[in-house]
Amino acid sequence: MATFAFALLLAACVENDVRRGNDALRIGDYDRAVTSFNKALDADPAHRDARYGLALSYYAIAEASERLRVPTFDLWSQAAKEFRILSNIDSSGKINANYSTCLFYLARAALKRDGSVDVMPMLNQSIQLDSLNYFSYNLKALILAKSDIPDNLKAAKNIYIHIITHDPLFVSAYINLGNIYWDEGDVEAAWDTWSAGLQKSPKNQSLIHWTHVAEDSLKAMVLSGRL
Amino acid sequence: MSENSSILDNIESCRLIHRGGEADIYLASGNSSKFVLKWYRNGSAFETEVVEKLKCIRIPGTCRIRESGLRDGNPYLVYDFVEGVSSRDVGHIPVPVALGLLREVAQSLLALNAVGVHHGDLNPANVLLNRNPDKSGFPVQTTLVDFGIVGPGTPGYAAPERFQGRPASTASDLFSLGMLLYRWITGEDLIQASGYEEFQDEILRIDSISVDEKLYASGDFTATEIAALSPLWKALLRQNAEERCEDFDELDEVAEIALGTLEVGEIKASVDAQKFAKALENQKPGGFPPDGSANGLDMAFPYEKRGIAHPKKKWKYMYLAVFGLILTLMAFFFIVGTNSSDIDETGNLLLKKSRNSVTMEPDSGLESQDSLPSTILKDLPTPSLD
Numbered sequence: 152m153a154t155f156a157f158a159l160l161l162a163a164c165v166e167n168d169v170r171r172g173n174d175a176l177r178i179g180d181y182d183r184a185v186t187s188f189n190k191a192l193d194a195d196p197a198h199r200d201a202r203y204g205l206a207l208s209y210y211a212i213a214e215a216s217e218r219l220r221v222p223t224f225d226l227w228s229q230a231a232k233e234f235r236i237l238s239n240i241d242s243s244g245k246i247n248a249n250y251s252t253c254l255f256y257l258a259r260a261a262l263k264r265d266g267s268v269d270v271m272p273m274l275n276q277s278i279q280l281d282s283l284n285y286f287s288y289n290l291k292a293l294i295l296a297k298s299d300i301p302d303n304l305k306a307a308k309n310i311y312i313h314i315i316t317h318d319p320l321f322v323s324a325y326i327n328l329g330n331i332y333w334d335e336g337d338v339e340a341a342w343d344t345w346s347a348g349l350q351k352s353p354k355n356q357s358l359i360h361w362t363h364v365a366e367d368s369l370k371a372m373v374l375s376g377r378l
Numbered sequence: 379m380s381e382n383s384s385i386l387d388n389i390e391s392c393r394l395i396h397r398g399g400e401a402d403i404y405l406a407s408g409n410s411s412k413f414v415l416k417w418y419r420n421g422s423a424f425e426t427e428v429v430e431k432l433k434c435i436r437i438p439g440t441c442r443i444r445e446s447g448l449r450d451g452n453p454y455l456v457y458d459f460v461e462g463v464s465s466r467d468v469g470h471i472p473v474p475v476a477l478g479l480l481r482e483v484a485q486s487l488l489a490l491n492a493v494g495v496h497h498g499d500l501n502p503a504n505v506l507l508n509r510n511p512d513k514s515g516f517p518v519q520t521t522l523v524d525f526g527i528v529g530p531g532t533p534g535y536a537a538p539e540r541f542q543g544r545p546a547s548t549a550s551d552l553f554s555l556g557m558l559l560y561r562w563i564t565g566e567d568l569i570q571a572s573g574y575e576e577f578q579d580e581i582l583r584i585d586s587i588s589v590d591e592k593l594y595a596s597g598d599f600t601a602t603e604i605a606a607l608s609p610l611w612k613a614l615l616r617q618n619a620e621e622r623c624e625d626f627d628e629l630d631e632v633a634e635i636a637l638g639t640l641e642v643g644e645i646k647a648s649v650d651a652q653k654f655a656k657a658l659e660n661q662k663p664g665g666f667p668p669d670g671s672a673n674g675l676d677m678a679f680p681y682e683k684r685g686i687a688h689p690k691k692k693w694k695y696m697y698l699a700v701f702g703l704i705l706t707l708m709a710f711f712f713i714v715g716t717n718s719s720d721i722d723e724t725g726n727l728l729l730k731k732s733r734n735s736v737t738m739e740p741d742s743g744l745e746s747q748d749s750l751p752s753t754i755l756k757d758l759p760t761p762s763l764d
Contacts, residue, residue, distance in 0.1 A: 217760065252729065
């Protein structure tokens with residue numbers, strides 16, 4: 152009985168720490184959130200909410216650092232590590248979207264630190280965790296497109312088309328797909344793609360610029376008799 | 379019944395009151411109830427099948443078996459203690475009343491037979507008498523105790539075949555009933571012997587004993603009574619089991635005819651029985667088994683009690699435990715239940731915040747064939763920036 156009561160009280164303390172951590176996280180007091188969640192995990196290392204809270208705290212800290220344009224690789228590594236541990240105790244799928252986004256950020260931070268690093272497995276895991284994470288699709292297609300291998304270029308095109316089809320407002324995909332066509336010399340296809348993006352985002356300066364460039368090129372080609 | 383809830387462990391006092399051939403009998407009490415503990419000795423045991431049957435059913439006119447099992451390697455039975463006067467202690471019983479008792483006992487034996495159980499040791503000490511609270515029934519209530527006996531039973535009452543090692547049967551119980559009836563009406567045993575062998579010899583020549591002559595010689599019985607009882611001896615006290623009446627139904631009919639032959643009248647018979655019943659109440663109440671403490675027998679537990687808390691204390695601790703648990707749960711839910719962390723909701727808010735702020739920045743194109751340039755990565759759309 153005494154053991155049971157002690158266990159209940161301990162559980163109550165853990166829950167209290169998790170609640171405090173969550174409150175701190177929501178108001179942006181990330182350091183206090185990390186402290187509270189760590190305290191809860193010291194008492195119960197397999198506490199799912201405490202572990203998720205700690206992962207989200209590191210995520211929030213890393214994302215805040217992204218805005219400051221400072222190196223974030225270590226911060227995202229820490230967040231990803233917590234998500235990886237969390238995935239061992241939570242198979243509900245509720246954490247997948249955040250874990251997937253964390254992996255996208257980590258992949259991008261890794262490339263920023265070392266452009267030759269292979270982040271493809273990380274991006275594939277990110278996409279596997281959340282098939283609606285088009286940021287990871289987009290980065291994967293960029294990496295494929297820089298390759299000289301024709302199949303990779305084709306795969307990159309397909310990814311961009313996939314993104315545009317499923318999320319027509321993901322403007323970067325129009326720009327990057329148009330770039331591939333432009334580099335291939337297919338000015339007409341590039342213009343089609345950029346102008347389609349411009350319809351979705353009329354104020355996007357990149358699309359305005361590149362659509363004009365493509366139009367001018369097409370006019371020049373007509374006048375020169377090449378088209 | 380589990381070991382932990384055994385009646386034996388809740389017994390507070392236990393007194394040896396009879397040392398029998400195959401078992402000792404103890405009067406035990408605990409939990410404000412009295413019990414009779416039959417503690418088998420010398421490798422003796424009860425018939426498990428019989429006991430299990432009797433534990434599951436309640437037969438009117440029989441003593442209930444509360445528990446059976448093995449303790450410290452010894453078989454034991456626990457019966458309810460039954461208040462009443464042993465028919466051994468009532469002396470001579472008027473013939474009409476004795477016939478009424480015989481019919482009552484026969485009904486109980488009939489019910490036992492219906493579940494495949496025989497008494498095996500019918501003797502005066504194993505029939506308890508009480509005044510019947512049910513005014514519509516026979517004024518005297520009988521209760522059979524200590525049935526399902528494996529051994530031959532009490533020598534002066536055992537059927538001849540029981541001395542030959544045969545198990546108890548309807549026929550052997552019928553024989554014992556005949557001996558019992560004789561004891562009830564005369565106040566003494568039909569067969570009086572000094573040892574087992576002598577009892578056996580006498581019982582085996584039962585056919586040569588004329589009960590009618592014995593009754594006549596005693597001078598205590600009228601010719602009508604002797605004549606009325608005669609068919610009963612012929613139906614019961616036969617050496618050959620096949621010559622006895624067939625069953626208890628037939629015995630009941632023979633007893634009913636005997637009652638009719640007595641010509642005492644229904645009202646007088648009833649009045650006699652009521653007088654007898656009333657006289658029972660004036661006797662010092664005994665019970666099953668008869669109190670043998672006057673014989674100087676020991677007060678002792680035949681088994682080792684297991685360390686189980688006193689029931690009242692146990693309940694007290696239970697109440698305290700439940701109360702404590704409720705308090706703890708209330709505190710737990712007060713602290714936790716009203717302040718749900720809902721970390722999943724926070725996770726969704728963070729994700730929404732990240733992905734809702736998607737913007738497009740100018741793509742400056744690839745500048746290196748070996749790796750993605752930092753400018754591209756910087757301008758790569760991210761869930762949260764800008």
